[in-house]
Amino acid sequence: MAVVSIGVSEKAQALLKHLDIQNGNEWLFCDPDNIVYEALDMNNSVASTFFSPETPYAFRDRIFGLNGRKDGLQDLFNVLSKWKDAAYVPPKQEQAFQQGGAFIFRGIDTVYAHYDASAGAHIPVDDLVRLALEAKEK
Numbered sequence: 001m002a003v004v005s006i007g008v009s010e011k012a013q014a015l016l017k018h019l020d021i022q023n024g025n026e027w028l029f030c031d032p033d034n035i036v037y038e039a040l041d042m043n044n045s046v047a048s049t050f051f052s053p054e055t056p057y058a059f060r061d062r063i064f065g066l067n068g069r070k071d072g073l074q075d076l077f078n079v080l081s082k083w084k085d086a087a088y089v090p091p092k093q094e095q096a097f098q099q100g101g102a103f104i105f106r107g108i109d110t111v112y113a114h115y116d117a118s119a120g121a122h123i124p125v126d127d128l129v130r131l132a133l134e135a136k137e138k
Contacts, residue, residue, distance in 0.1 A: 001132075004029045004036045006095045011088050019082055032091045034098065042115060043099035049119050058120035102128050104135050111135040 005012065009030050016024035031037060037044065049055070060066070090096055102123045104112040112131050114123040 001027050002029060003027055004031050006031055006034060006037065006090050006098055007088065008032050008091055015088060034092070034095060037098055037100075040101065040103070040115075042101055043117065044094070044097055046097055049097040049099065052118035054118035054121050058118060058122075062120060104128075104132050106135060 005028065007030050012028055012030050013025065016028065034044075043049075090098070099116040099118065100122070101113065101115040103110060103114070112128075112135065114128075116122055
């Protein structure tokens, strides 16, 4: 497993410490220049971040526990409570609107790709783990 995030390693280390995540430096990689995000053609604009009609639907799903988001609102509160004392600004201003995604690769082949359509439109982690385990078995 690997997680790629915008930012610089110093901020990543501070975030791992703040969230009390052990051994995160083994799987968390920084992409301060958006090389991976650009290569994967990830969404990156004000329109896709805040003004997309998908944004309120994504938060509705999270709040009401729809589309595989079992713990809905509680999950959102847990995440927000951890960010109350943390402020991590991306190295470049345009990265503030960068959307993410989730990918499963086998070698150079893409087994699964999910592009976050807007803010909050993430694949549920349980679904991603299930898909990764299924891909591993094949």
